[in-house]
Amino acid sequence: MSRSSMLRRGAAAAFGLTILSTPAAWAADSAEALTANGIPKKLIAAAKKEGQLNVIALPHDWANYGEIITAFKKKYGLKMDEANPNGSSAQENQAIRSLKGDSRAPDVVDVGPPFALQGADEGLYAPYKVATYKTIPKNMKDSRARWYGDYWGAISIGYNSNLIKPAPKTFRDLLKPEYKNKVALNGNPLTSNSAVSGVFAAALAYGGSLNDIGPGIDFFRQLKKNGNFIPVDATPQTVASGQTPIVIDWDYLNLAYRKEFPAVNWRTVIQANAAYGSFYCQAINASSPHPNAARLWMEFLYSDQGQLLWLKGYSHPARFQDLAKRKRIPAALLKALPSAKSYAKIRFASDAQQKAAKAKIVAEWPTI
Numbered sequence: 438m439s440r441s442s443m444l445r446r447g448a449a450a451a452f453g454l455t456i457l458s459t460p461a462a463w464a465a466d467s468a469e470a471l472t473a474n475g476i477p478k479k480l481i482a483a484a485k486k487e488g489q490l491n492v493i494a495l496p497h498d499w500a501n502y503g504e505i506i507t508a509f510k511k512k513y514g515l516k517m518d519e520a521n522p523n524g525s526s527a528q529e530n531q532a533i534r535s536l537k538g539d540s541r542a543p544d545v546v547d548v549g550p551p552f553a554l555q556g557a558d559e560g561l562y563a564p565y566k567v568a569t570y571k572t573i574p575k576n577m578k579d580s581r582a583r584w585y586g587d588y589w590g591a592i593s594i595g596y597n598s599n600l601i602k603p604a605p606k607t608f609r610d611l612l613k614p615e616y617k618n619k620v621a622l623n624g625n626p627l628t629s630n631s632a633v634s635g636v637f638a639a640a641l642a643y644g645g646s647l648n649d650i651g652p653g654i655d656f657f658r659q660l661k662k663n664g665n666f667i668p669v670d671a672t673p674q675t676v677a678s679g680q681t682p683i684v685i686d687w688d689y690l691n692l693a694y695r696k697e698f699p700a701v702n703w704r705t706v707i708q709a710n711a712a713y714g715s716f717y718c719q720a721i722n723a724s725s726p727h728p729n730a731a732r733l734w735m736e737f738l739y740s741d742q743g744q745l746l747w748l749k750g751y752s753h754p755a756r757f758q759d760l761a762k763r764k765r766i767p768a769a770l771l772k773a774l775p776s777a778k779s780y781a782k783i784r785f786a787s788d789a790q791q792k793a794a795k796a797k798i799v800a801e802w803p804t805i
Contacts, residue, residue: 485515487730491726520543526548545720583720595706596706612659618667689750714780
């Protein structure tokens with residue numbers, strides 16, 4: 438179907454509504470005005486009639502999702518079911534598959550690029566263009582609008598400066614004996630985009646490239662051999678307790694820990710020549726039990742308000758350049774981010790590179 442055509446008639450058919458692929462299509466179909474943000478009033482009414490939105494794998498301390506969820510509920514009055522907050526990208530896609538036709542199924546997902554590509558190929562997602570779609574960078578969206586990037590970050594090394602001395606500055610530093618039983622990843626690369634991205638960054642630091650993630654796998658094999666890599670998934674709880682005193686994870690999570698756990702005295706470093714960036718992708722479940730609420734959630738996230746709430750959580754929203762161009766970013770939010778020099782050499786993997794890396798990880802990670 439074309440981008441401007443009708444996507445499908447689902448649950449909304451019960452009360453005479455048509456699910457369309459763009460706000461413009463909504464307006465044209467209903468001859469109804471849009472809000473100041475370009476959101477069709479009929480979409481808002483339809484979402485309120487559904488009354489609920491199901492989300493999955495959105496921990497409140499991840500990229501400021503707690504405040505984002507609160508703001509959405511306050512603005513539109515919808516209930517929200519928040520399933521498996523610490524779930525992985527793989528688990529999000531699996532929930533769409535296993536709960537198809539179930540009212541508990543997620544309406545939307547927020548997954549890493551390899552998993553977004555897989556989900557789109559499987560037909561798990563419904564195409565939809567938000568009102569601000571044109572301002573999302575082309576390299577951050579699927580050509581058929583089945584998914585698009587929402588925010589991005591860079592892989593960093595975070596550490597508890599109360600416990601870790603000397604401070605690590607590079608990935609190679611982490612191989613040193615003083616960091617025995619100290620280094621953790623956020624998840625498993627077989628299922629977690631955070632962990633996949635950590636392997637990419639290690640590859641860049643260890644002689645690899647975006648086309649060759651092998652050295653990154655070799656790095657973690659050596660890290661494990663040295664006794665430095667611990668088999669514990671890093672979480673806010675393990676950071677606060679000191680169980681994972683060094684964490685390879687997104688900059689926005691490591692930066693947030695400093696404010697969230699002041700007693701831990703958490704510090705963050707981004708290795709300039711190994712700066713790997715990746716975005717997460719929003720997508721609507723093609724079998725969403727609340728299809729209008731799902732589209733309203735997307736509209737909110739990609740509005741100026743939603744994008745700035747992500748920035749407040751130390752992540753870079755997809756529409757950052759558009760917001761900056763229109764001078765919509767408060768100076769305080771910009772000041773809270775690391776220096777622009779930290780991101781000067783940041784690299785992002787292409788879709789093809791993501792797919793190739795995922796295949797290699799699936800084949801080799803179990804052997805480390």
